[in-house]
Amino acid sequence: MGNVRYWLPGKGRGEIPAKLIYVSSSIYEGDWSSMRHSHNFAELFYVRSGRGNFIVENEIYPVKQDDLVIVNPNVEHTELSVSSDPLEYVVLGVEGMSxxxxxxxxxxxxxxxxxxxxRxxxxxxxxxxxxxxxxxxxxxxxxxxxxxEVVVTILMRNSGHPxxxxxxxxxxxVCSRIKRYIDSNYSEEISLDYLAEKAHFSKYYLVHxxxxxxxxxxxxYLIEVRLRASKELLETTDxxxxxxxxxxxxxxxxxxxQSFRRSCDLTPRDYRLLAKKSGSMTSGEMFNNSEKKS
Structure with a gap:
């Protein structure tokens, strides 16, 4: 008699931060008018059979049997079928995660x-x-x-990339924390790589x-904060x-x-001269006047 025992490392149960809110099954047979839509939860589409296209924010992607389509919250999307080989799929609506x-x-x-x-x-x-x-x-x-949780864990393990x-x-x-960090440290050397490291996100996900x-x-946003601070210094210092x-x-x-002129269509020097002429005029009022002047 043989007996093999595999011990688990004991890390505990790692629950995903999400709730399954619905499961549905659809067959696209040409009698359904598909329209782009978005919602505040993620969707996972598993194509059981058929062929078609998935449209995500104006881009078209072909899909076929055994494709899994993952769409993040607040992203416009819809699906279109090939009439000779209609799409059949199961959809999971998942709230609370992206x-x-x-x-x-x-x-x-x-x-x-x-x-x-x-499969x-x-x-x-x-x-x-x-x-x-x-x-x-x-x-x-x-x-x-x-x-x-099992499905999502499989996705994380077998996607071919992280x-x-x-x-x-x-x-x-996290986004609020990154914004506050920029507000307080705009004068320091800050890169996107550095902000992503602080957020514990990929830099591409942080941007989106x-x-x-x-x-x-x-x-x-960092450039905007720096420009606001520079306007105040142009107005109040020498x-x-x-x-x-x-x-x-x-x-x-x-x-x-270059950044200053791109923002308000004035050079920093011209902005300072306008500030002196305007006397007690506020920064916002000066900016409005500069826009009218341009």
Whole structure:
């Protein structure tokens, strides 16, 4: 008699920061008008059979059997089928998390992975969740939640490149913390790599999520804060242009002047002259006047 025992390392149960909110099954048969939409939760589409296209924010991606499509929250998307080979898929709606795909483009908000080699495994979990929600037997919600954790863990392990799961609430807090750090330390040398290290995100994911909450990338926000500070110094001090550039964190006087002119269509020197002429006029009023002048 043979006996083999494998001990687990005892790290404890690592629950994902998410809740499964629905499971659905669809067959695209041409009688359904597909429209782009978005929502505040992630979706995972597993293609059981068929062929078609997935549209994510104006980009078209072909999909086929055993493709898994992951779409982050607040991303416009829809799916289109090939009439001769209609798409059939299972969809999971997952609240409270988003995915960091660690891509090199800086804008990745979705992922498509083919699981043909793990079809039996993934197909089983998706079908099991669908069956549990259809039958609604005792504790089916707990079973589905546990199966979701298994699926997400498989994604993180088998995607071919790092995929991180990030709690949506944590994303809010991290972006807010990065913003506060920039507000307090704008005069220091700050790079996107450094901010990503502080956030414990990939720099590409940080760019996307920060822009979603604040309307611009962290570096563009940093430049905006530096420009606001430089305007105040131009209005209230006699520091030279090069001194102001240095004290507000710009790498050179020429870069400061280029950024300043791009922002308000005036050179720093012209802005200072306008400030002196305006006397007690506020920075905002001067900026409005400068826009009218331009």
């Amino acid at each position: 995915f960091d795909f660690g891509d090199q483009s800086g804008s990745r908000n979705h992922e498509i992975i083919n699981y043909r080699n793990q 039996d495994e993934l197909f089983f979990y998706f079908n099991a969740m669908l069956r549990e929600t259809e039958n609604k037997e005792d504790n089916y919600e707990d079973i589905c939640q546990n199966l979701l 995929i991180l799961v990030v709690a949506t609430q944590r994303v809010n807090k 999520t920060f822009a979603k909450y604040y309307g611009m990338s962290p570096i563009n 520091l030279s242009i090069s001194q102001i550039a240095e004290s507000t964190g710009f790498s050179s006087q020429s870069y400061f002047s």
